[in-house]
Amino acid sequence: MKAPNPYDFYNINTLLTDEERQVRDMVREFIRNEAMPVIRDYFREGQFPTQFIRPFGELGLLGANLKGYGCPGLNNVAYGLIMQELEYCDSGLRSFVSVQGALVMYPIYTFGSEEQKEKYLPKLASGEFVGCFGLTEPDYGSNPSGMITRAEKVSGGYKINGRKMWITNGTLADVAVVWAKLDGKIRGFVVEKDTKGFEAKAMHGKLSLRASDTAELLFEDCVVPESALLPGTDGLKSALMCLTQARYGISWGVIGAAISCFEEALNYARERIVFDRPIAGFQLTQNKFADMATEITKMQLLSYQLGRLKDRGEMHFAQVSMAKRNNCYHALEIARTCREILGANGIMDDYVPMRHANNLETVKTYEGTHEIHTLILGETLTGLAAYQ
Amino acid sequence: MKIAILLKQVPVKDAQLKVNGGGTWIDESDVTFEINESDHYGLEEALRLKEKHGGEVVVVSMGPERTKEAIKQALAKGADRAIYINDDSVRSADPVINAKILAAALKQENFDLVLSGLQSDDLGHGQTGVIVAELLGMAHATIVMETDVKDGKIKVKRELESGWFQYVEIPLPAMLTIQSGLNQIRYATIKGIMAAKKKEIKEVIPADLGLDAAELQSPGVKLHKIYVPVKTKETVILEGDPKEIVGQLVEKLKNEAKII
Numbered sequence: 001m002k003a004p005n006p007y008d009f010y011n012i013n014t015l016l017t018d019e020e021r022q023v024r025d026m027v028r029e030f031i032r033n034e035a036m037p038v039i040r041d042y043f044r045e046g047q048f049p050t051q052f053i054r055p056f057g058e059l060g061l062l063g064a065n066l067k068g069y070g071c072p073g074l075n076n077v078a079y080g081l082i083m084q085e086l087e088y089c090d091s092g093l094r095s096f097v098s099v100q101g102a103l104v105m106y107p108i109y110t111f112g113s114e115e116q117k118e119k120y121l122p123k124l125a126s127g128e129f130v131g132c133f134g135l136t137e138p139d140y141g142s143n144p145s146g147m148i149t150r151a152e153k154v155s156g157g158y159k160i161n162g163r164k165m166w167i168t169n170g171t172l173a174d175v176a177v178v179w180a181k182l183d184g185k186i187r188g189f190v191v192e193k194d195t196k197g198f199e200a201k202a203m204h205g206k207l208s209l210r211a212s213d214t215a216e217l218l219f220e221d222c223v224v225p226e227s228a229l230l231p232g233t234d235g236l237k238s239a240l241m242c243l244t245q246a247r248y249g250i251s252w253g254v255i256g257a258a259i260s261c262f263e264e265a266l267n268y269a270r271e272r273i274v275f276d277r278p279i280a281g282f283q284l285t286q287n288k289f290a291d292m293a294t295e296i297t298k299m300q301l302l303s304y305q306l307g308r309l310k311d312r313g314e315m316h317f318a319q320v321s322m323a324k325r326n327n328c329y330h331a332l333e334i335a336r337t338c339r340e341i342l343g344a345n346g347i348m349d350d351y352v353p354m355r356h357a358n359n360l361e362t363v364k365t366y367e368g369t370h371e372i373h374t375l376i377l378g379e380t381l382t383g384l385a386a387y388q
Numbered sequence: 389m390k391i392a393i394l395l396k397q398v399p400v401k402d403a404q405l406k407v408n409g410g411g412t413w414i415d416e417s418d419v420t421f422e423i424n425e426s427d428h429y430g431l432e433e434a435l436r437l438k439e440k441h442g443g444e445v446v447v448v449s450m451g452p453e454r455t456k457e458a459i460k461q462a463l464a465k466g467a468d469r470a471i472y473i474n475d476d477s478v479r480s481a482d483p484v485i486n487a488k489i490l491a492a493a494l495k496q497e498n499f500d501l502v503l504s505g506l507q508s509d510d511l512g513h514g515q516t517g518v519i520v521a522e523l524l525g526m527a528h529a530t531i532v533m534e535t536d537v538k539d540g541k542i543k544v545k546r547e548l549e550s551g552w553f554q555y556v557e558i559p560l561p562a563m564l565t566i567q568s569g570l571n572q573i574r575y576a577t578i579k580g581i582m583a584a585k586k587k588e589i590k591e592v593i594p595a596d597l598g599l600d601a602a603e604l605q606s607p608g609v610k611l612h613k614i615y616v617p618v619k620t621k622e623t624v625i626l627e628g629d630p631k632e633i634v635g636q637l638v639e640k641l642k643n644e645a646k647i648i
Contacts, residue, residue, distance in 0.1 A: 002417055002418060018460065019581060019582065019585065022460065022461065022464060022576065022581045022584075023578055023581055026464075026575055026576045026577075026578075026581065029575060030575050058577060059575060059577050059578060060577050060578030060579050061578070064578055072578045072579050072582055073582075074578055074582070078578075
């Protein structure tokens with residue numbers, strides 16, 4: 001019996017269909033050839049590598065699990081594997097594709113009129129258009145129901161006032177899916193970039209997700225036409241449905257980040273000689289690898305089964321919370337541990353763990369903090385909501 | 389234009405190869421495989437020619453069951469269908485036998501153009517394509533860097549030694565062996581991967597192709613043993629005055645090391 005693959009210890013590869021493997025391998029090939037050689041520089045410069053937007057569209061990665069309107073209709077395990085391969089490179093790349101697919105295309109697909117779908121989805125799928133999602137506000141992160149942003153009915157449309165913060169793809173976006181209270185109820189609107197009264201301002205000073213565009217969205221008497229309202233949106237639960245999609249993708253994505261760190265640390269530890277032998281031969285280091293390989297395997301199994309449940313239409317949002325919470329937590333711990341294994345070299349951006357660790361601080365926080373997912377699980381398990 | 393691309397699956401370039409127990413081949417259990425590099429460029433060239441001139445691209449591939457992965461990848465990139473010759477013994481070191489099997493499969497289809505890579509990354513004979521051309525009575529050109537199809541002919545740029553190139557025009561049907569790097573290989577797309585599921589992979593065994601089994605079992609070239617090169621080191625200390633030492637050294641460099 002040959003030794004298990006360190007990066008797929010339970011041979012989950014054999015649980016995948018041919019098609020799922022092919023999609024994974026295609027994204028892996030693209031990312032390793034095209035993105036890996038340049039990502040460090042983009043992170044350093046604090047820029048998103050926009051040259052990948054159209055290729056992502058051509059490959060079919062944008063809205064990959066939606067069907068029709070230019071989307072291929074891939075299953076959710078294959079979609080998850082795309083996220084994993086993107087985040088192997090950088091959380092910024094995965095965030096771009098997550099936001100475009102799960103937070104912009106999904107709500108238009110699910111809550112939009114036929115006209116809105118025809119108008120936006122093919123362009124978003126091809127990468128001609130970039131989208132962003134505006135829910136979080138400066139004072140309302142974990143508690144979005146308290147949002148201040150308001151829409152009011154005016155002649156010929158709606159007038160939006162308010163501020164959104166921490167918006168991925170914000171300055172790049174051609175369209176923003178914006179959530180605002182209309183007559184006290186949270187509704188979604190599709191706001192186009194040149195609409196008067198709408199401005200996206202880049203946020204500077206991030207120590208995390210540097211290869212990602214993060215912006216603040218400002219709405220000052222911004223009047224959008226009636227056709228901007230997503231007619232199917234009905235309260236906060238519509239926005240939360242989008243988050244469930246994005247969180248699902250995150251649970252897969254961070255596996256890629258963890259494997260990337262683990263792979264580099266394992267190679268390094270086998271070659272780095274201390275006290276006349278490789279550090280991989282020391283018990284303290286082996287303990288780290290044993291723990292990390294176990295956690296990666298658990299992460300893979302959680303997301304894999306979650307994907308199968310999602311494809312069968314049996315996925316509960318609390319199951320997504322479990323995977324998002326667990327996988328982000330352990331991916332971050334793994335990135336930190338790998339940084340330790342790399343010693344002083346680990347603080348340099350020639351190596352991946354510290355970049356991933358910095359990114360994962362965000363990933364652990366956005367789309368529901370670790371604490372919020374704990375409370376969702378707590379409520380699901382006990383029947384008692386701790387945050388009310 | 390009806391184009392065939394001969395595609396071989398070989399171990400990935402950075403594979404850690406180990407010789408199997410009998411010393412007859414590598415141990416494949418830990419190895420992952422990929423499309424042979426120059427065949428991959430050949431596939432891309434075939435797809436580009438189809439996009440320009442119309443027609444179809446047929447993948448023709450031979451090998452054990454795993455070869456289907458390479459075929460599916462080619463179909464996902466845009467090839468229209470495939471002929472898969474299921475034969476686990478193709479690791480035969482005799483390019484004549486491999487070429488006979490491939491030619492038998494190709495003969496039934498009347499291709500305008502047959503492409504293959506320049507050579508395989510595992511055995512590296514660089515002969516299969518040329519022998520296939522001979523067996524099919526096709527004109528052929530090797531180490532092709534550029535193609536231009538016009539009026540039933542194909543003009544190709546061939547790579548020669550020392551940075552020299554040669555332009556040759558040959559009639560169709562023709563067989564070309566493709567040099568790596570002549571184009572930029574595309575990535576498969578998700579739509580391509582999904583569409584590939586519906587594409588035909590016609591599976592045959594050499595016996596289906598009307599070949600004489602005895603002939604296939606008596607190769608002219610046999611692989612007797614493969615082994616990792618044995619490192620040896622021998623140190624000789626030359627003695628005497630400098631003039632004598634130089635004389636001995638020159639003699640050894642000339643006759644033993646054969647480097648001057």
